[in-house]
Amino acid sequence: MTARKLTRRRLIAAGTATAVGTLVPPAILKAQTATLKITTWGGKWGDIMKGRVLPAFEKEHKCSVLADQAFPFLPKLQASPKADPIYDVLHANSNEQWKAAELGLVLPKVGAKEAPNVADVYPYAVSDKIVGISIFTSAIGLGYRTDQGLRAPKSWKDLADPKLAGQRGGYLIPVNSLGQAHLMMLGKIYGNGFEDLDAAYKALEQLKPIKLFDFTGQMEKAMLSGEVTMGVIHDSGIYRYDAEKPPLEFVVPSEGVVALEQVLTVTPGSKVRELAHAYVDYMLRPDVQKELAEGVWYSPSNKKVKLEARYDARLFNTEAKVAQLMQMPWKWYNDRKDEIDGRVQRILRG
Amino acid sequence: MRSAQQLLAGGPSHRGTITPAAWLAAPALLLFVLFFILPFGIMSVMSFLTGNPINAPDVALTTRHYVRFFNDDLYTEALWATLRIGFLTALAALLIGYPLAHWMARMHSRVGHALLLMAVIAPMLTGIVVRTFAWMTLLQDKGVINTTLIALGWTDRPLKLMYNEFGTTVALVHIYVPFMVLTLTGVIGRIDERLEQAARNLGASRLRAFLEVTLPLSLPGIVAGSLLVFALAISAYVTPFLMGGTEVLTLPMLIYQQVSSSFNLNFAGALGVVLLAVSLLVVIAYNQVLAHLAGERELR
Amino acid sequence: MRPRPIDAGNAAYLTLNTIVLGFLLAPLAIVAVFALNPTPYISFPPVGVSPRWFEKFFASTEFMNALWLSLRVAIIVLLLSTIIGAMCALALVRGHLPGATFLTAFFMSPLMLPAILTGLALFQVYLLAGIGRPVWGLVMGHTLIAVPYVLRTTLAVLHNFDTRIEEAAASLGASPARVFLEVTLPLIRPGVIAGGIFAFIVSFDQFPISLFLVLPKNETLPVVLFNYMKFDLDGAIAAASMVSIIMALGVVVLLEWLIGLRAYVKL
Numbered sequence: 001m002t003a004r005k006l007t008r009r010r011l012i013a014a015g016t017a018t019a020v021g022t023l024v025p026p027a028i029l030k031a032q033t034a035t036l037k038i039t040t041w042g043g044k045w046g047d048i049m050k051g052r053v054l055p056a057f058e059k060e061h062k063c064s065v066l067a068d069q070a071f072p073f074l075p076k077l078q079a080s081p082k083a084d085p086i087y088d089v090l091h092a093n094s095n096e097q098w099k100a101a102e103l104g105l106v107l108p109k110v111g112a113k114e115a116p117n118v119a120d121v122y123p124y125a126v127s128d129k130i131v132g133i134s135i136f137t138s139a140i141g142l143g144y145r146t147d148q149g150l151r152a153p154k155s156w157k158d159l160a161d162p163k164l165a166g167q168r169g170g171y172l173i174p175v176n177s178l179g180q181a182h183l184m185m186l187g188k189i190y191g192n193g194f195e196d197l198d199a200a201y202k203a204l205e206q207l208k209p210i211k212l213f214d215f216t217g218q219m220e221k222a223m224l225s226g227e228v229t230m231g232v233i234h235d236s237g238i239y240r241y242d243a244e245k246p247p248l249e250f251v252v253p254s255e256g257v258v259a260l261e262q263v264l265t266v267t268p269g270s271k272v273r274e275l276a277h278a279y280v281d282y283m284l285r286p287d288v289q290k291e292l293a294e295g296v297w298y299s300p301s302n303k304k305v306k307l308e309a310r311y312d313a314r315l316f317n318t319e320a321k322v323a324q325l326m327q328m329p330w331k332w333y334n335d336r337k338d339e340i341d342g343r344v345q346r347i348l349r350g
Numbered sequence: 351m352r353s354a355q356q357l358l359a360g361g362p363s364h365r366g367t368i369t370p371a372a373w374l375a376a377p378a379l380l381l382f383v384l385f386f387i388l389p390f391g392i393m394s395v396m397s398f399l400t401g402n403p404i405n406a407p408d409v410a411l412t413t414r415h416y417v418r419f420f421n422d423d424l425y426t427e428a429l430w431a432t433l434r435i436g437f438l439t440a441l442a443a444l445l446i447g448y449p450l451a452h453w454m455a456r457m458h459s460r461v462g463h464a465l466l467l468m469a470v471i472a473p474m475l476t477g478i479v480v481r482t483f484a485w486m487t488l489l490q491d492k493g494v495i496n497t498t499l500i501a502l503g504w505t506d507r508p509l510k511l512m513y514n515e516f517g518t519t520v521a522l523v524h525i526y527v528p529f530m531v532l533t534l535t536g537v538i539g540r541i542d543e544r545l546e547q548a549a550r551n552l553g554a555s556r557l558r559a560f561l562e563v564t565l566p567l568s569l570p571g572i573v574a575g576s577l578l579v580f581a582l583a584i585s586a587y588v589t590p591f592l593m594g595g596t597e598v599l600t601l602p603m604l605i606y607q608q609v610s611s612s613f614n615l616n617f618a619g620a621l622g623v624v625l626l627a628v629s630l631l632v633v634i635a636y637n638q639v640l641a642h643l644a645g646e647r648e649l650r
Numbered sequence: 651m652r653p654r655p656i657d658a659g660n661a662a663y664l665t666l667n668t669i670v671l672g673f674l675l676a677p678l679a680i681v682a683v684f685a686l687n688p689t690p691y692i693s694f695p696p697v698g699v700s701p702r703w704f705e706k707f708f709a710s711t712e713f714m715n716a717l718w719l720s721l722r723v724a725i726i727v728l729l730l731s732t733i734i735g736a737m738c739a740l741a742l743v744r745g746h747l748p749g750a751t752f753l754t755a756f757f758m759s760p761l762m763l764p765a766i767l768t769g770l771a772l773f774q775v776y777l778l779a780g781i782g783r784p785v786w787g788l789v790m791g792h793t794l795i796a797v798p799y800v801l802r803t804t805l806a807v808l809h810n811f812d813t814r815i816e817e818a819a820a821s822l823g824a825s826p827a828r829v830f831l832e833v834t835l836p837l838i839r840p841g842v843i844a845g846g847i848f849a850f851i852v853s854f855d856q857f858p859i860s861l862f863l864v865l866p867k868n869e870t871l872p873v874v875l876f877n878y879m880k881f882d883l884d885g886a887i888a889a890a891s892m893v894s895i896i897m898a899l900g901v902v903v904l905l906e907w908l909i910g911l912r913a914y915v916k917l
Contacts, residue, residue, distance in 0.1 A: 043881025
């Protein structure tokens, strides 16, 4: 008994020591390289970034990139000191960037002086509806299953079809920007504009019962599995499954599609501001834009990007097509977000 | 053996004399001061400010976050919903977990005990999100339970088992029953079986022996377990979020929304303070009530 | 061991327990189905059996690093929290501290506060203090929420404690230290071990605090899975679950062999 105890005790002690030891990072002789702290999405985008795009940037600029994938990002930026922000470059959707700018956490513009490729982007990417610079966009429209005997929707109003009760999909408005954009869209098609909240609330009531999701990935899976027959979704969310040829189609409704911009901004307190701007410039380079656009079916914002035919056909890659994209008044929405959230929660609570 | 009341109150016969054993609390206090009081203190301070002082130097003191909370019935209802779900979860976990804990504690076979232990622990490790998807699969309109019930002809419309408080509570109970079982099983295990047998030998039925011997003796475990589950259930937000749809709005869900999509750290802080204050009150009250009840029977 | 007679009461007892077990294990069975179902999104009923999600999980360096980190952190948290928590429980029961009831409730507070706030608050403090996000910071954050578990389970065992055993040992001539080490500690061991199991599981599965306290490229498994899940809702998550369960069960079995959880039940 005593002998066994000693063996067991020794084992426990050894195990503990090993575990503790492995937590202490080995003293690596690191070359004096700058570190760029950015944020990035996961999934396919993250794979391409971490696999090819970021390593190439690191080599070119002799730096190391720390890419945070743990969403949400803005709260972390909010909680870090302005003089030493946790990110140098923030990648977020337009609504969040507007909020970040309002809080003084990011610089409002990225100019062609700091990132030369900015001169080559479509007007929407640097419009007054944008804080920072939009590097990609997708289009928010309707997706539907083609195997349910449905007529292809032609208008946003087709989502309210009574036959779709309980089979339609939307987003949790307080937490998802597609949901917020959809709400404003309801104001436009049923009322007199994006800012007609009364019409939007009424229209939202009519959409009940509706299944609501937190993020687009969930909506994509719900449509793939048949839980949802028609839903609000961005084109990338449907097209990226192209290879598997599911019975899904994306539709540009007659009233138009909403832009879901992927926006980059630089933090004012960044200690590596030149590097940050170099990174923004890099993400706007035509070859980098092409790789990402074709990887996840995003529409690139650089005019000079030449996509392969099958991408070119469906993405918004010309002046004319890009002009179709409607940009949302995010500053206006953010100012009213709290009351909208409260109202929406009451409506959908049933 | 001291009565639970005496233990919980610190023991009347020893009032005033702090023994050297008290120093053993020092590491815990240090841990809590550094990693809980300090951050929580900052958060409480933030709840009285208009902005984040490390970013916006011109912040002012305000009570508007608390005023906002108490004025809006959406928020106060969320508080009640949170407490209600917490109570129900704790109660259900106790009713479900006790028999299992008893079985496990009285299991004489080492292999059987190990198997039960694994069966109880395994659900705890499934990971919150996957487990929720599993429950969705079971409880949805087209889920396993509804399709089985309809196939058997017991109902012709799918029962609404999900996207409401019922589904949320079921999923929460599932997560927290193992905590209840493990807390109870240690306590029940330490109750000498011969006490039960003695009662049986004196003529009591199994049920009576259980009610008058085992149950009172396991009271500390019941208190510990139900408090634990209550505390966990009221701070849960992933499960109510995924299982409750839009019908369930709890305070933790609100806090999550405020942090991650409204970016209002001050209001989130106020919500956190309210939740913690109310929960502490409930816990202390529960402790006192149970100590009072337990004090009526001397536990020897 | 005289076998229990099978009667109505016994049968009801066993049936009840079997139902409870079924309740606990049913979702796990579904998760296992998810993990083996080859469709590129989690769904039910299964269309086949395929190891592709396990392959994907084991082939991913990101998942493997995360698994390894989560495991190491959980072990350290287990050790720290059992020591700190058990000491604290003894202090609360034997120390005759004023306001012991309030203190006990206070030490439970981390459990009642949504972890996202705890994580955010710790994050802010760490950054203000200029220490960044080191792994030990993550460990301390986990320990904070693990200690209440150990405290609770140890307190529950201490309540039924028969101090006469200690008094007997003392009257037989053992010094206070020896009484503590050879009588007290072994007797509270079941409660401490139960708390330790909680601590390990809670740390391994912890998400909101880790979310704020991990560095990119050095994330714990729940964080990696959650991020993954936002974009790819496929069986890899379920495979990760199954692997976590099997591994943690392995740790439990190891603990059982090393420390003897069986001693748990009987004196």
